[in-house]
Amino acid sequence: MNVGVIGAGWAGLSAAIALHDAGHDVSLYEAGPLAGGRARRVPGSGNAALDNGQHIMLGAYQHTLQLMQRLHREPDRLLLRFGLKLQAASGDFELRCRALPSPWHAVAAVALAKGWHTSEKAALIKAMARLRLRGWKVTPDRPLAQWLDEQRQPAGVVKRFWEPLCLAALNTPLAQASTLMMARVLKDSLDAGRNASDVLIPRTDLSDLWPDHLPAGITLHRHSPIQRIDAASNGYTLNEKHWHDALVVAVPPPNARRLLAELPARPGTERLMQHLEAFSPVAIATLNLMLDEPWTTLSEPMLMLDDQAAPGQLGQWLFNHAVISNARERHPLISIVLSNCLSSALTDRDAAGRLIIEQVRRQTSQFGPMPDIAQQLLIIEKRATFAATPGLTRPDNNTPWPGLVLAGDWTNTGYPAVLEGAVMSGQAAARCIG
Secondary structure (H helix, E strand, C coil): CEEEEECCEHHHHHHHHHHHHCCCEEEEECCCCCCECCCCECCCCCCCCCECCCCCEECCCHHHHHHHHHCCCCHHHHEEEECCEEEECCCCCEEECCCCCCCHHHHHHHHCCECCCHHHHHHHHHHHHHHHHCCCCCCCCCEHHHHHHHCCCCHHHHHHHHHHHHHHHHCCCCCCCEHHHHHHHHHHHHCCCHHHHCEEEECCCHHHHCCCCCCCCCEEECCCCCCCEEEECCEEEECCCEEECEEEECCCHHHHHHHHCCCCCCCCHHHHHHHHHCCCEEEEEEEEEEECCCCCCCCCCEEECCCCCCCCCCCCEEEEHHHHCCCHHHCCEEEEEEEEECHHHHCCHHHHHHHHHHHHHHHCHHHCCCCCEEEEEEEEEEEEEECCCCCCCCCCCECCCCCEEECCCCCCCCCCCCHHHHHHHHHHHHHHHC
16 A cells, blocks of 8 residues: 655654555655654754753663664664663662562662652552552542552652652653553553663664664655645545555644544544544753763763752753763763743743753762853753643544544553654554554
């Protein structure tokens, strides 16, 4: 079949590769200059390639790792891998998984954590044990903050464990986050083999990681926004000129809704449109600091920052590319991530940058002074994820129209808006077409 894929994010790319491997002729349409969607290199970012956001993956992301291997992109070379470690930049807290079988590696991590009292450790182990006994299911789903209250989780455990993991995985605050989605992440990372909880950080830019390396048989049309889909005889026409037997629509929910609204209504159309309208976008910002020289006294690849220490100090994670990156030109780069950030807090970018830099300097003082800053760039991805809230009904890949399927991290993968969910959804969409 001749299949068109609209959108070259990780979901659309994964669908295109799976369809190509199944023997179909695949044309991929991307509105922008680069493939990768919300996980890509930023054009014109200078000698040190920057990404539109700092991403991490987990050892549990088997679909993504297998896809990289399929494209001859070596995960062992292109990803920095280490056991799960939550370390506060201030030095007053550390939790790291131990070299033990699952789930004992996680139990030992909590039991030996630095910065918690024995009662706090016991409360977290009990809550996780109860969740595991229930098969990592929470019925009915409810806000994670409510569930944590029910489990009597101490404030220190919430601050150092639940809150940072929730923001990192769901990009949604505790008061609004789905407990069920958080439980799925915990299940697949902490209860699926010791290596599943490993942290994987790209050592190259996100486009080079694998999106730039598509099989030769896939036709990628850059700068090609699709404005219209028309149902044609035994297929679909895009922009009134590109005909395909089948389509994968792999764009964000508002874009998908706009494109599908022009098609003839069928049973289930109204319900699908309601589902597409229910998503709320959530931003992530990344402050990139290019230093005069690598920060050699900071030997950790990733540190937790305290975003509640003072007003305006919004950074939650610090990434040190002197430890992470394979590219020498990226060694002086550090990136600070601001999850679930509000645009109102970043209206004055210069002021926001100064506050975050002050936060980094104060909280990392144990590692010695940060080298002088040569250049800085604040990147805001306004629609980085969707709000992962309880009761959110996410559409399946199939649609009311034959031969037209959906793909995206927002489809019904069970995961929040993470890279593995996008890859899973794209591959599932390809299977729907056959």
